Amino acid sequence: MAEVRTKVLEAVQVADNVVRLDLAVPEGTSWKTGEFARVALPGASESEWRCYSIATPTGSPTIGLFIARVKGGAVSPKLCSLKKGDELMLDTEMMGMLLESRLEEGGKDLWLFATGTGVASFVAVASDPAITEKYENIVLVHGVRTWNETQYVGHYIVKSSKLQVMACVTREKGALINQRIPDALSCGLIEKTADIKLDPSTSRVMICGNPAMVKSVRSALKERGFVTPRGGRPGQMLVENFWM
Numbered sequence: 452m453a454e455v456r457t458k459v460l461e462a463v464q465v466a467d468n469v470v471r472l473d474l475a476v477p478e479g480t481s482w483k484t485g486e487f488a489r490v491a492l493p494g495a496s497e498s499e500w501r502c503y504s505i506a507t508p509t510g511s512p513t514i515g516l517f518i519a520r521v522k523g524g525a526v527s528p529k530l531c532s533l534k535k536g537d538e539l540m541l542d543t544e545m546m547g548m549l550l551e552s553r554l555e556e557g558g559k560d561l562w563l564f565a566t567g568t569g570v571a572s573f574v575a576v577a578s579d580p581a582i583t584e585k586y587e588n589i590v591l592v593h594g595v596r597t598w599n600e601t602q603y604v605g606h607y608i609v610k611s612s613k614l615q616v617m618a619c620v621t622r623e624k625g626a627l628i629n630q631r632i633p634d635a636l637s638c639g640l641i642e643k644t645a646d647i648k649l650d651p652s653t654s655r656v657m658i659c660g661n662p663a664m665v666k667s668v669r670s671a672l673k674e675r676g677f678v679t680p681r682g683g684r685p686g687q688m689l690v691e692n693f694w695m
């Protein structure tokens with residue numbers, strides 16, 4: 452573990468409850484697309500460090516984070532109040548499960564399922580040409596409560612003709628999908644909307660966000676033959692929970 456001081460280069464409110472921070476990359480620091488970083492306010496105790504997925508691909512000029520302001524949370528409201536020029540502590544040893552290299556080779560469709568700021572890693576994954584060039588289609592399914600929470604994805608993600616971004620908006624009408632991700636998946640609406648089948652022989656999947664969504668989607672896909680990597684063997688599905 453190497454804890455260093457870094458600076459907030461940009462702090463932007465991107466949704467009612469989400470702030471985007473762009474941090475300076477300390478010299479010698481690198482990360483893989485899909486990894487997360489541990490950060491803390493200067494002077495914080497060990498229990499006040501928190502993990503945030505890096506929303507910028509490897510080699511980017513900033514470490515981009517999307518931070519949800521958790522009501523009553525000990526740390527996130529303070530991080531959401533940071534301003535340009537403020538200092539933040541960063542653990543330069545990045546890690547994470549959502550590494551495309553862990554997926555079995557040979558997939559043609561990359562599916563990314565996220566709720567809320569769980570979309571952060573996938574903004575990086577879908578913006579990394581070294582990953583996107585391997586796939587014919589990339590489908591990002593983003594579960595949110597309100598439209599307001601969907602807008603920043605389109606602003607930060609690198610758009611391409613391969614990419615479909617599908618919002619599942621649960622508390623406001625008017626979306627193509629107005630259901631929770633697990634429900635829209637089980638009734639076939641997600642595949643119908645994408646016009647692509649989820650099949651372990653052709654699809655590769657990453658899932659990130661709230662544990663209920665992660666658990667439901669993971670078990671629905673397991674029933675259809677998707678497995679997570681185990682014992683050095685690559686699988687077709689990767690998962691990361693924001694909390695237990």
Ligand SMILES: Cc1cc2nc3c(=O)[nH]c(=O)nc-3n(C[C@H](O)[C@H](O)[C@H](O)COP(=O)(O)OP(=O)(O)OC[C@H]3O[C@@H](n4cnc5c(N)ncnc54)[C@H](O)[C@@H]3O)c2cc1C
Pocket residue numbers: 487501502503504505517518519520521523524525526527528567568569571572691692693694695
């Ligand atoms: C690998 C990993 C990556 C993460 N990446 C991100 C990220 O990119 N963006 C992000 O906003 N958070 C992310 N988190 C969650 C983050 O680490 C903190 O848990 C979150 O910011 C709450 O911290 P807090 O101190 O405010 O809340 P605490 O006082 O620690 O309370 C934690 C509780 O807040 C709730 N909670 C945690 N995260 C969220 C959330 N995102 N939305 C709603 N409720 C939540 C849960 O009920 C949890 O039990 C990630 C967590 C992990 C483990």
